[in-house]
Amino acid sequence: xxxxxLGIGFMGFPMSRRLCEAGHTxxxxxxxxxxxxxxxxxxxxxxxxxRAAVAHAELVISMLENGSVVSDVLFxxxxxxxEAMSPGTLxxxxxxxxxxxxxxxxxxxxxxxxxxxxxxxxxxxxxxEAGTLAIMAGGNVADFERAQPALKVLGRSTHxxxxxxxxxxxxxxxxxxxxxIGAVAEALLxxxxxxxxxxxxxxxxxxxxxxxxxxxVHGQRMVERDFAPRARxxxxxxxxxxALATAEEIGFQAPITRLFEELYADAIAHGLTDLDHxxxxxxxxxxxxxxxxxSSAETPHDLHT
Numbered sequence: 001x002x003x004x005x006l007g008i009g010f011m012g013f014p015m016s017r018r019l020c021e022a023g024h025t026x027x028x029x030x031x032x033x034x035x036x037x038x039x040x041x042x043x044x045x046x047x048x049x050x051r052a053a054v055a056h057a058e059l060v061i062s063m064l065e066n067g068s069v070v071s072d073v074l075f076x077x078x079x080x081x082x083e084a085m086s087p088g089t090l091x092x093x094x095x096x097x098x099x100x101x102x103x104x105x106x107x108x109x110x111x112x113x114x115x116x117x118x119x120x121x122x123x124x125x126x127x128x129e130a131g132t133l134a135i136m137a138g139g140n141v142a143d144f145e146r147a148q149p150a151l152k153v154l155g156r157s158t159h160x161x162x163x164x165x166x167x168x169x170x171x172x173x174x175x176x177x178x179x180x181i182g183a184v185a186e187a188l189l190x191x192x193x194x195x196x197x198x199x200x201x202x203x204x205x206x207x208x209x210x211x212x213x214x215x216x217v218h219g220q221r222m223v224e225r226d227f228a229p230r231a232r233x234x235x236x237x238x239x240x241x242x243a244l245a246t247a248e249e250i251g252f253q254a255p256i257t258r259l260f261e262e263l264y265a266d267a268i269a270h271g272l273t274d275l276d277h278x279x280x281x282x283x284x285x286x287x288x289x290x291x292x293x294x295s296s297a298e299t300p301h302d303l304h305t
Contacts, residue, residue, distance in 0.1 A: 001024050001025070001059050001149050001150055002024075002025045002027075002056055002057050002058050002059070003019055003024050003025065003027070003057055003058075003059045003061060004026075004027045004028075004029070004050075004053045004054040004057035004059070004081075005026055005027070005028045005029075005039075005044075005053075005060075005063070006028075006029050006050055006053065006054075006060065006062045006063070006064065006073055006081065007029075007030060007062055007063040007064040007065075007073075007095070008028055008030040008035045008036045008038065008039060009030070009035065010125050011063050011094075011124075011125060011128050012030070012063040013035070013038055013039065014125060014128040015061075015063065015128050015133075015154055016028055016039045016044060016061075017039055017042045017044075018128075018129075018131055018153050018154060019150060019153055019154075020039065020042040020044050021042060022153040024149075024150065024153075026039070026044040026045070027044065027045045027052075027054070027056075028045070028046055028047070028053065029046075029047045029048075029049065029050050029052075029053040033046065049079070050073055050079065050081035051079070051080075051083070051084035053081070054084050054089070055085075056086075057085070057086075057089060058088075058089060058090065059089070059090050059092065059146075059147060059150055060081065060085065060089060060090070060091045060092070061092045061093075061094060061150065062074070062091065062092070062093045062094065063094045064093075064095045065095070066095065066096075066097060067095070067097035067098055067101035067102075070093055070095055070105065071101070071104075071105065074105065074108075074109070075108060082108070082109060082112055082114065083112075085112075085114055087113040087114070088113065088115065089115070090114070090116070090117065090143055090146055090147060091105075091109055091114055091115065091116045091117070092116075092117045092119050092147050092150070093116070093117070093118050093119065094119050094120060094121055094135070095120065096120045096170050096174070096239065096242075097118075097167060098167065098242050098245060098246060099118075099138075099164035099165070099167040099168050099246055100246070100249060101167075102116075102118035102138065102163060102164045102166065102167045103163045103164040105118075106118070106139065106163040106164075107163075115140065115143045115146075116139055116143070117137050117138065117139035117140075117143055117144060117147060117166070118138045118139065118163060118164060118165075118166040118167050119135050119136065119137040119138070119139075119147075119151070119157065119166050120136055120166055120167060120169075120170035121134060121135050121136075121154070121155065121170075122136075122170070122173050123155060124230060124231065125230075127155060128154070131153060131154055131155055132155050132156070133154050133155030133156070134155060134156055134158075134173075135151055135154065135155050135156065135158065136157075136158060136160050136165075136166045136169035136170055136173070137151075137157055137158065137159050137160065137165075137166045138160060138161050138162060138163050138164050138165035138167065138168070138169075139159075139162065139163050139166070140162075141159055144157070144159045168246070171242060171243045171246060174236070174239035174240070174243065175239075175240070175243050175254075175257050177214065177236075177277075178236050178240055178257075178260050178277065179257065179260050180212060180214040180215075181214055181218050181236075181277055181278055181280055181281075182260050182280055184214055184218060184219050184222070185222055185278070185280050185281035185284050186284055187210075188219065188222055188223070188281070189281065189284055189285055189290065192290070193288060193290060198222075198223055202215065202219045202220070202223055218277075218278040221276065221278045222278055222281045226276075227275040227278060227279040227281075227282065228276060229274055229275060231277050232273065232274055232275070232276065233264060233267055233268055233272050233273055233274070233275050233276070233277050233279055234268060234273050234274070235277070236277035236280075237261065237264040237265060237268060240260060240261040240264060241261060243257050244258060244261060263280060263283060263284075264277075264280060266283055267282065267283035270283060270286065
């Protein structure tokens with residue numbers, strides 16, 4: 001396929017590289033050209049504008065920061081990529097944005113003669129490198145099938161409903177992740193405060209009903225006090241707030257998510273913005289007067305979102 005990839009960050013780089021290695025023709029763009037240049041050795045063509053990147057693409061993949069950035073890249077006057085796309089071009093937005101924003105983008109693209117899928121991912125840079133991302137797609141089934149030659153290179157994709165449904169699934173993922181991190185952190189800290197060996201407790205309950213990927217991965221980070229940012233606290237807070245905004249829009253009460261939104265907000269207010277979201281452990285330790293590291297913000301290497 002002739003693919004344009006917009007946004008070559010922590011996730012966009014390994015994803016676009018895999019598409020090149022799979023034999024697709026890939027055109028890339030990033031606001032900072034030097035990041036896009038990293039894909040050139042793998043066969044990608046680097047462009048200085050989004051319009052140049054998408055001019056001949058049949059599939060456009062975006063992996064950008066948030067909904068407003070996606071909107072600007074697609075629709076900004078004089079620079080928006082949508083105006084340069086050919087009729088029938090399929091836009092696959094893999095950023096994590098609000099469901100409402102995804103539906104709005106889909107409507108605008110469809111009005112211009114293009115197609116749209118919202119297809120956020122879970123699995124982080126490890127999944128992006130290995131091609132094992134969990135991809136949650138919303139939109140028309142025919143468009144989902146049309147995107148498969150690219151999506152199957154990136155991971156396991158599931159069609160979950162109409163436009164916006166992919167973002168709903170991603171919000172569900174992030175709610176579960178954010179809440180479970182808090183549960184694991186609080187439980188392990190309780191054990192340590194009470195005199196048990198936190199590492200041994202984690203080992204003991206692994207494999208039981210309380211086991212989870214969060215206990216295994218983030219629980220180990222807590223034991224090791226390793227809060228280098230794989231997914232920053234600030235991103236987790238954004239996700240919780242997006243979930244609450246969506247809940248309010250559809251008249252749904254989400255008291256557990258609201259509680260954890262407040263906890264992540266407090267952690268950020270206490271200077272933990274750039275820690276991994278497992279660093280909620282640090283905020284809960286602070287509340288209990290327990291020793292904790294003040295910072296461990298190294299280079300991200302395992303983004304989960």
